[in-house]
Amino acid sequence: MTAALQKTPKPKVVCAPPAIEVTTLTKAFYNSDADRVTLAVSDFSFSVARGEFVCIVGPSGCGKTTVLRILADLESKLSGEVKLHTDDAPAMVFQEASVLPWLTVAQNVALPLKLKGTPQAQQKARVEEMLALTGLTSFANARPSQLSGGMRQRVSVARALADDRDILLMDEPFGALDEQTRLVLQQELLRIWEATRKTVVFITHSVDEALTLADRVLVMSPRPGTLVADLKVPFERPRDVVEMRRDKRFWDLTYEVWNLLASPGGA
Known part of the structure; x- marks a missing residue:
């Protein structure tokens, strides 16, 4: 050819x-x-x-x-x-922010890691990463009642991402x-x-x-x-x-x- x-x-x-x-x-x-x-x-x-x-x-x-x-x-x-x-x-994020009111922002984000038994050091590092990613670092110790609706939804997103599904x-x-x-x-x-x-x-x-x-x-x-x-x-x-x-x-x-x-x- x-x-x-x-x-x-x-x-x-x-x-x-x-x-x-x-x-x-x-x-x-x-x-x-x-x-x-x-x-x-x-x-x-x-x-x-x-x-x-x-x-x-x-x-x-x-x-x-x-x-x-x-x-x-x-x-x-x-x-x-x-x-x-x-x-x-x-992972799922619902229409209404499904954060637990008795936990801090950091504790809410850490929840799926805690439930699966992730070691504490890994939990801490992952939560810090997710808080930074979602712009929540300065609110780590706040309770949901202290946050706006938009901020509570950020917490829901950070928690859904924390487990890295x-x-x-x-x-x-x-x-x-x-x-x-x-x-x-x-x-x-x-x-x-x-x-x-x-x-x-x-x-x-x-x-x-x-x-x-x-x-x-x-x-x-x-x-x-x-x-x-x-x-x-x-x-x-x-x-x-x-x-x-x-x-x-x-x-x-x-x-x-x-x-x-x-x-x-x-x-």
Whole structure:
């Protein structure tokens, strides 16, 4: 074969292996007589690559939190398959800061390490690292009652990260906060994610929050929730939560998601 006829081989596309694979997931809730009451999620499939940040949006009652609780093994599925490619259970951050009021910030962050019997010296070093990462070092000895709602959520995030699980599940962690505090914590979460590169599944009602944080946004339909769209977010990292909002693509994509949410049969 002459040089003129030789073809340059195409470079192989290397994709990150999956951390989470969900196939045709269905979940129903039953009453005490074991009659089916509510089909919450139906035929819902998606995957998340290792180190990917995925947000799920959809209307209230569409099954977003149910999906997350199934991933965390806090709910059982009716049918389908859920695979988590990790040796550890995922860490979870709930909508309301779930810090223990009788413990200090440092003690709250250390709790998962203490429960698994981590040696004291390792606990101390890890807690100091997480407090520094989340901007809580100067609050190490404070009680939750002395902190704002945003600061308490930082404690929840620091505690979830302390045990160094591969997968982080977040159920509307900023939903109860004012807009300014949410923007601050979104920026902090982006910074923390850049430093740790955890696999994250993040539930939110906020379209702009999803586009600010995620590599991909999954849009769910009304109950029973299923996948309407899987959208790639085009913005490079690292991101600035304010500067992103100057980009026309941000608002074009916001419009696209809201159009999906408003469409019949959409979310």
